[in-house]
Amino acid sequence: MGVDLSRIRPVLQRHERGDKTALVHALQDLQATYRYLPEEGVREVCAHLGVPLSKAFAVATFYKAFSLEPRGERICRVCLGTTCHIRGAPLLVEELERLLEVRAGGTTKDLSFTLETVNCVGACAMAPVVLVDGKYHDGVVPTDLPGIVGR
Ligand code: FES
Known part of the structure; x- marks a missing residue:
């Protein structure tokens, strides 16, 4: 395209x-x-x-800020730092992959979302943390995710 x-x-x-x-x-x-x-x-x-x-x-x-691959309109990041990992972040990644139908690191076919995993975002007290377009969602459990990403 x-x-x-x-x-x-x-x-x-x-x-x-x-x-x-x-x-x-x-x-x-x-x-x-x-x-x-x-x-x-x-x-x-x-x-x-x-x-x-x-x-x-x-x-x-x-520069990590540049991407040579198409990116989604919205960027969803799941923190996989140690604290978030211990508090269930891998399950959040799995659930987001299912909801968005894309593997972590990828962009949905309709270019609506890019799903990424990141290292500690400095909010360990609120772990596990998911960021959508830079907005922090803390203490996230899998059942929160449809509301967070609107799917
Ligand atoms: S490990 Fe996730 S905010 Fe620190």
């Missing part, structure tokens, strides 16, 4: 042609537009800034 390239033009317009120093900002802009870095978009950004494609992909793989 191709991406809508018309949305790249505004990204390019915000960064001066040939400004190699703008690479990270331009990629951030591209990711904000598409929620990931489509290859066609990365190629356009590189051509615009005069940066080799290999450099852009090196940057994109170095």
Whole structure:
């Protein structure tokens, strides 16, 4: 499935042609537009800034904030740090995989959700913790999940 390239033009317009120093900002802009870095978009950004494609992909793989795979409209993260793990987080992952019909680390076919596991998010006293679009849900049990993700 191709991406809508018309949305790249505004990204390019915000960064001066040939400004190699703008690479990270331009990629951030591209990711904000598409929620990931489509290859066609990365190629356009590189051509615009005069940066080799290999450099852009090196940057994109170095920074965890960038994704080269399509991401869901909503990001659901389950903490699998030690405390959350002990308090049942693996069961939450299993239940979310069932509800969302996607494996942890993946994105639903309709691009509505990306399901991720993360290490301690610094809220151990509230374990187990699930974050949806950055909002913390604490003391979560599997039966809470349909209400949290709306499925
Ligand atoms: S282990 Fe989950 S918040 Fe610390």
